[in-house]
Amino acid sequence: xxxxxxxxxxxxxxxxxxxxxxxxxxxxxxxxxxxxxxxxxxxxxxxxxxxxxxxxxxxxxxxxxxxxxxxxxxxxxxxxxxxxxxxxxxxxxxxxxxxxxxxxxxxxxxxxxxxxxxxxxxxxxxxxxxxxxxxxxxxxxxxxxxxxxxxxxxxxxxxxxxxxxxxxxxxxxxxxxxxxxxxxxxxxxxxxxxxxxxxxxxxxxxxxxxxxxxxxxxxxxxxxxxxxxxxxxxxxxxxxxxxxxxxxx
Numbered sequence: 001x002x003x004x005x006x007x008x009x010x011x012x013x014x015x016x017x018x019x020x021x022x023x024x025x026x027x028x029x030x031x032x033x034x035x036x037x038x039x040x041x042x043x044x045x046x047x048x049x050x051x052x053x054x055x056x057x058x059x060x061x062x063x064x065x066x067x068x069x070x071x072x073x074x075x076x077x078x079x080x081x082x083x084x085x086x087x088x089x090x091x092x093x094x095x096x097x098x099x100x101x102x103x104x105x106x107x108x109x110x111x112x113x114x115x116x117x118x119x120x121x122x123x124x125x126x127x128x129x130x131x132x133x134x135x136x137x138x139x140x141x142x143x144x145x146x147x148x149x150x151x152x153x154x155x156x157x158x159x160x161x162x163x164x165x166x167x168x169x170x171x172x173x174x175x176x177x178x179x180x181x182x183x184x185x186x187x188x189x190x191x192x193x194x195x196x197x198x199x200x201x202x203x204x205x206x207x208x209x210x211x212x213x214x215x216x217x218x219x220x221x222x223x224x225x226x227x228x229x230x231x232x233x234x235x236x237x238x239x240x241x242x243x244x245x246x247x248x249x
Contacts, residue, residue, distance in 0.1 A: 004027070006020070006028040007075065010035070011030075015216055021048060032055055033071065034057075058075075062119060063110030063114065068119055084134050097151040116163055120135060136223050157182075161180050177226075177235055
């Protein structure tokens with residue numbers, strides 16, 4: 001029971017995949033969550049097993065609370081504990097505000113913010129039973145500034161960051177820390193769905209004060225810091241990893 005366990009939602013690709021693999025390299029057993037691509041998730045699981053770590057593969061749309069509860073029942077049965085929860089799964093409808101429909105709003109808010117609340121509730125039960133834990137949610141700059149076609153996602157990420165603050169306070173007595181990492185433009189598969197992808201990438205590459213775009217490893221490095229003991233007094237914060245681009249007007 002001393003072996004630590006981490007859950008990364010949406011861990012079949014991108015930041016989630018890289019985070020899961022880094023956690024495995026650091027000695028964690030993993031729960032790999034995916035919604036659609038079992039093949040990609042299985043590839044991540046195989047890579048983790050090759051590192052000598054255990055893996056539980058769980059298909060679950062985290063926008064559905066019943067699926068969340070089922071996922072955590074499987075985690076409890078398989079591992080009996082949870083030490084780290086990274087809320088990475090994300091989706092969204094990319095349209096101007098005036099073109100949004102109710103279904104677009106509900107889908108995006110469900111996966112990007114509601115999921116964090118109800119996953120955190122279940123994760124906290126397992127963490128408390130083993131003495132505490134760490135939670136990290138993944139946000140983006142659209143939570144605090146205007147991005148074209150990003151209304152539903154930006155608002156859902158703002159809710160995610162607010163939830164991070166509330167959970168940080170309420171879970172502190174259980175020895176659970178909660179923080180968020182907000183990234184600038186990162187060239188992942190998710191960015192391919194943006195109609196203005198090339199413009200975003202060009203802007204990030206040319207304007208970032210650090211002289212380069214944010215890379216997936218920059219995000220993973222920050223996540224790993226927030227789940228380490230060195231960050232134990234950082235609570236309810238959103239750490240922006242953007243090379244300084246959000247400092248520009």
